[in-house]
Amino acid sequence: MQGIMALLRRLVWTLAAAAMTMPGMLPESDLPREKPYTSVFSATSSNSGEPFYDLVTTFYDDPHSSRAFAWEAMPEYRNMVIQYGTGESEYAYQLRAKAELYPVADAKNTEAAVDESVYNAEYITPERDMLFYRVAVKNLEPGTKYIYRIGDTEKNVWSGFYEFTTEPEKTDSxxxxxxxxxxxxxxxxxxxxxxxxxxxxxxxxxxxxxxxxxxxxxxxxxxxxxxxxxxxxxxxxxxxxxxxxxxxxxxxxxxxxxxxxxxxxxxxxxxxxxxxxxxxxxxxxxxxxxxxxxxxxxxxxxxxxxxxxxxxxxxxxxxxxxxxxxxxxxxxxxxxxxxxxxxxxxxxxxxxxxxxxxxxxxxxxxxxxxxxxxxxxxxxxxxxxxxxxxxxxxxxxxxxxxxxxxxxxxxxxxxxxxxxxxxxxxxxxxxxxxxxxxxxxxxxxxxxxxxxxxxxxxxxxxxxxxxxxxxxxxxx
Ligand SMILES: [Fe+2]
CATH class of the missing domain: 3.60.21.10 (Metallo-dependent phosphatases)
Structure with a gap:
């Protein structure tokens, strides 16, 4: 039974996601769609492998009704959103995440990283640019389990599905x-x-x-x-x-x-x-x-x-x-x-x-x-x-x-x-x-x-x- 429910839920999400790309098919989020933080996308290098990294959730303001998310993505993933809903119906929200392009370097390519004498090293030599995303989701219901995923709407590339639960209305312990x-x-x-x-x-x-x-x-x-x-x-x-x-x-x-x-x-x-x-x-x-x-x-x-x-x-x-x-x-x-x-x-x-x-x-x-x-x-x-x-x-x-x-x-x-x-x-x-x-x-x-x-x-x-x-x- 649980397996069938999970399958149905997955199907609903797939349909919802497909419909989201066709304006008017589904109710739009009542939340403001935020514009990208920067329009400077000049990265040229890229890595192979997974395009999204380091996804982490934090409280934002009231844990009954909000959550924040941050992650890192390869620079070609310029149109990232979070999609979230209770999974109980086909209704899901989509919110654009703010992006900031920033240079990074890996320690494995840097001798200084393991040299104690330059432990507080000032400089990193940037190896590539990455996009750092953040988004805060608000107006959630208390004590409710949500399903979400992140993805790039233009490339139609998505993360797996994750869950989070808001704080219950009354929390005694x-x-x-x-x-x-x-x-x-x-x-x-x-x-x-x-x-x-x-x-x-x-x-x-x-x-x-x-x-x-x-x-x-x-x-x-x-x-x-x-x-x-x-x-x-x-x-x-x-x-x-x-x-x-x-x-x-x-x-x-x-x-x-x-x-x-x-x-x-x-x-x-x-x-x-x-x-x-x-x-x-x-x-x-x-x-x-x-x-x-x-x-x-x-x-x-x-x-x-x-x-x-x-x-x-x-x-x-x-x-x-x-x-x-x-x-x-x-x-x-x-x-x-x-x-x-x-x-x-x-x-x-x-x-x-x-x-x-x-x-x-x-x-x-x-x-x-x-x-x-x-x-x-x-x-x-x-x-x-x-x-x-x-x-x-x-x-x-x-x-x-x-x-x-x-x-x-x-x-x-x-x-x-x-x-x-x-x-x-x-x-x-x-x-x-x-x-x-x-x-x-x-x-x-x-x-x-x-x-x-x-x-x-x-x-x-x-x-x-x-x-x-x-x-x-x-x-x-
Ligand atoms: Fe410390």
Missing amino acids: FSVIAVSDPQGRTAAEYKNYTNTLNAAKNDRQDAAFIINMGDFTDNANYDDWWRYFFDASAGTKESLPLMTAIGNHENRGSGTKYYNLHFYNPQNGAGLGRWYKSAPDEDKALPIIQNLDNTVYSFDYGNAHFAVINTGTDWEPRSMEQLLKMQRLWLESDLARTTKRWKILLTHIGVYVQKPRENIVREVLGSTIDKYGVDLVLEGHDHTYMRTYQMKNEKRVSERLTGLWSGEGTVYSIIGSAALKRYHSKEEHPYVAVLKNIPSKTPSYTLLDFTSKQLTFTEKLIDGTVIDEFTIDKLE
Whole structure:
């Protein structure tokens, strides 16, 4: 029966797609058809193989009614759209995606990519142009499963069909998977990331979305490394929103450009500005662009509010300070506005860390986090597992390891590594409640289970071993 339904649905879609090319045959989308971002299509080189890559979905604004999608395509695919519908009838919407042509290079052709001495290399030598697409779908029904595909209407070339489900009207409880720092260079390294995601998804089959705390590849300038990262989560990234905090490795060479081409995040932090700095090596003093648009944002799901900040440079404390001060006002107003019961902050470089030089994040943002009673701060970057006591005004407010009370203070957790690389630390800090020096090649993942009364945090190795677990309760 299911097979017949799937076949029928497929047939309906094929007919719908055919009819879409004949104006007037089907109701047109009531959504605005957006014009292409650029009309400069000058690429000449091309690769063989699949024409579309790195398709990933994210939340856009309200998860009940919107979704965003981004992908990369060979430059001859100039007329790309998303088609989506519930699959229950022949009625489907089509929306044109915005395109930006941008040069890319592959690490496999670049000696510099594996040479640590030029690790922060300014330049990539562009090898080819690619089209980066993005589209936001709005006016969706809550709690509804949609089928979609992307494709080029002129060439009549289409992706496979994927599904996504909008947030239910009322969400009393939900679960989130969080991972960090996959940071690979080869497809083989990313198998560990795949294993981590699979273990986490088995654990929480109804997870609402996935958080990744940054450093998706070792160097964001290389298109092949992005490909390994996205391919490692094929089957997940097209359906479950991937909500990311930008890492320092997304700020090599071209600044935040490649991150921003790959993710279409909520735009409620946009307008904070662009900030230029010189490269650390004066001989290569091209300006680095830190574009805060699209890297600083927030979203709600269920009874929780998630704010995301950009700590994407680790070169020098002064740069970081400047970057953070630009975000502090935004964070203040964002946290002041929310009425959600739980407040979560995502930051790649931590507020409480194993490396004292990074306390600049705490100096600039610590009082804001205290003031608005953030419950939990998820951190990446340090490739270890660490969790603080509940902290306020840089002091421990509780000695308890679990059964914590919301509103007393904030727990900060470096959630470790979802792939290979681990750092070990013997530094002792009074704020550390739990520190696990996990061997390399031993990935872990985090589960956040929310109800209106309780947040349960669980850190697990992919063999199922629980390495930390605690609860935060709402007393009222
Ligand atoms: Fe990092």
